[in-house]
Amino acid sequence: MGRYVVRRLLQMIPVFIGATLLIFLMVNVMGDPIAGLCGDRQCDPATAAQLKKEFGLDKPVWQQYLTYMGNVFTGDFGTAFNGQEVTELMSTAFPVTIRLTVVAIVFEVVIGITLGVITGLRRGRPVDTGVLLVTLVVISVPTFVTGLLLQLLLGVKWGWIRPSVSSDAPLDELILPGLVLASVSLAYVVRLTRTSIAENRRSDYVRTAIAKGLPRRRVVTRHLLRNSLIPVITFIGADVGFLMGGAIVTERIFNIHGVGYQLYQGILRQNTQTVVGFVTVLVLVFLVCNLVVDLLYAVLDPRIRYA
Amino acid sequence: MLLEVRDLHVEFRTRDGVAKAVNGVTYGVDAGETLAVLGESGSGKSVTAQAIMGILDMPPGRIAGGEILFQGQDLLKLKEEERRKIRGAGMAMIFQDALSSLNPVLTVGDQLGEMFTVHRGMSRKDARAKAVELMDRVRIPAAKERVRQYPHQFSGGMRQRIMIAMALALEPALIIADEPTTALDVTVQAQVMDLLAELQREYRIGLILITHDLGVVADVADRIAVMYAGRIVESAPVHDIYKAPAHPYTRGLLESIPRLDQKGQELYAIKGLPPNLLHIPPGCPFHPRCPMARDVCRTDVPPLYEVSPTRGSACHFWRECLDDYDG
Known part of the structure; x- marks a missing residue:
């Protein structure tokens, strides 16, 4: 290892x-x-x-x-042309984006896996068909449409949330943006979990677990879920890196001053130092996420041993 | 009687219609007795076992009739939660392919210990100790170290021993072994079978041994039930059957065993294929393949005739079959 x-x-x-x-x-x-x-x-x-x-x-x-x-490598990412240190920009932008990503990942894990398990266990039933249809819609509609639509409905029309996130971006204001950011991946997590659960449900070891007289709950959580989640967790792990850098659209819609926002501004204003600095960090984040995913794989599936 | 299956019917709903997998199976096992259930794939032997265990996939499966009496209690009348408690504790099952039947991501210690934590409410530590004890019992060397290993780290024979240990864990009264040695090397087959037979004698377990291997049966079984197209076609003490089968299908099975004194001759095979369970032929289901078939076989379903008080045959011409045999 x-x-x-x-x-x-x-x-x-x-x-x-x-x-x-x-x-x-x-x-x-x-x-x-x-x-x-x-x-x-x-x-x-x-x-x-x-x-x-x-x-x-x-x-x-x-x-x-x-x-x-x-x-x-000495920690100096240069100075933006407006005289602000790039590291300073990072220190305000990254915490916001990390918070947003955490919200998104929590949605993916909690809602995505739950729906995936439910539909996987009830394949072909109305719940399954309904959820599948919704995921298809979410996947096909671009994020900026979903984002703007939800912002308009929940934020402007019904006034349930603030349509624009304040500059220090507290967690509660990030719930809807997080959901929007997660939406497409969430739909994939549902489908991935569903397929995985449905496939493993018929497996021999699940039959053994039932034959051992284990309660249904234990069969599902300890035997079925554990195996079925291996591909899902790999997907979510890789998604962390993607969400960190891919939040440009969502951050723009909800006016969140995170990494995506800064990158967008940097490109727009041809602010070389900012763009290169942020991308460099994102590349690192991506690489580390991928490494963690690969290592996680070995932890989840003992049959995989790296030498 | 420990277990009595009476007139069991199991159907599967498929896209093409209803497949009748089990059509009125009746058999029983006493404590300490070994019943071998013999038959080709698709004869309903595994489905019957799954119905007894209560692990049939329902739907598409459906128990269309009959009774399963276990220690005097009709299992089919129990609630699922009551049946669950019997599974593992009262009766256990050993599956064919131990590698796929064991959970790949849990250690064997966890999988064995689970029997005790769930059914007996033991602590994890005590359960772990029990797991080591069980692994010792089925003669897995270095049990104390290997209890922490995963199924893929064991050889095929050792994995099947773990399956046996798991079945044995709560000392159930009945064990159903569904082709327990089919997936193993021939040399290992005998060891595993001997171990199973030894433990069965020691704990006076009623054993249902599902197999298509007649060689295994002769050594360990007390009685044999031969199944065809979801029915019992012959049921008898093991020696009677080997002496002279009372059903042409049983005879076909016996004659298809390779024998040393017939070396060089073409191996006998029963003509044709097992029937499609969606369209079981009328009359005796075996008649299209039967060398003795006559008109009556095409119309009348043979009941299980009493050949002797301990023996039954579902052949209209069982007497002829018995007399003819010169095996």
Whole structure:
């Protein structure tokens, strides 16, 4: 196991370099970062040249990348053009997004798995058909439609929630955005759990568990669920990384000042440092999530042993 | 009698109609007795066992009639919760494929111990000790260490021993073993079968041994019930059957065992296939494959004729069958 972790960590290095280099190059292609600084007017050439020198933009790209990475590893993600430290932006944005992601994951786990188990055990019955239909709708309708619709109905028309989340984003205001963020994955979790449960339900070891005279509840929770959740937990684990970075649409709709919001603003304003910094961290989050999922797999299924 | 199955009928609803898997099975087992239930796949032997255990998938399965008396009590009249308490404690089952029948993500210790925590309310620690004791009992070496291992870490024979230990855990009065050695290597088969027979004698367990292996039967069974198309076609003490079968189907089974003195000759096989349970032929269900079939076999369902006080045969011409045999 230890050797496996080391190997996986080493494998993360090229992936990390590749991903960050790619984003670095792409941001460079995006256009002249200085252009955005002077508002609508053209910058005067002398100022532009000075700014370029100050930010190191006059050097070749590969050198910029190396300098940047060197700084990143000392915890310096650079300064946004408005003078704010990128790390400072992160320290306000990430907690918000993490909270949002946690809400979303809780929805996926609680509602997704519960519905999946119920439908899996009652396959072909009205509950099953109904839930299946709803999941299909949720999967097919884009998140911004679901999000805007719910915001309009619950927030504006009926006034049950605040349509726009306040800047410190307390947990209770994140419930609806969390649900919206989770919706598509939630639907997949339901379907994945359902299939898995329905498949394992007919398995020999479940029959053994019944033949042992175990109460139905124990058969389901201890024998059926434990096995059926292996693929589901893998999915949810990988989804954590995805939700962290993929909250752009949801954060935009509900005006949440999290990672997605900052990234969006960064791209819009051609704020290179912000974009590269946030993406770098997201790449790391993604890699770590995937590693944790793989390790979790071995914990859940003792037949899998990494050497 | 420990267990008596009377005129049991089980049906399965399928898309193409109702499959009649069990059509009036009657058999019984005494304490300490071994009944071998013999038959091809689809003959209803496993379905009958599942009906006794109460682990039939319902739906699509349905018990269409009959009684299952266990220690004098009709199981079919009990509530599910009462039946659950009998499962494991009063009667237990050993399945064919131990690898798929054991839960892959729980240690064998957990799976054995569960019998005690659930049925006896024991603490986990005591249950663990009991699990080790049981593994010792079925002669699994280094039980104390191996109790923490998972099913896939055991060999096929050892896994089946664990199944046996699990069935034995609460010292049930009845054990149903559904082809317990079919999935094992031949060398291991004998060991596992011997162990099962030994424990059965020791605890005076009533054993129903479901098998299609006549070789196994001769050694351990007291009585044999031969099933065909969901019916008992012959029921007799084991020696009677081997001496002379009273049903052409039993005879076909016996003749299809390879024998040393017939080396080089073509192996006998019963012609044709078992009937489709959706359309069981009228009359004797075996008549399309029977070398002795006559007109009456096509119209009249043979009852279980009394051949002797301990023996029955569902063949109109059982006498002829018996006299003919020169095995």
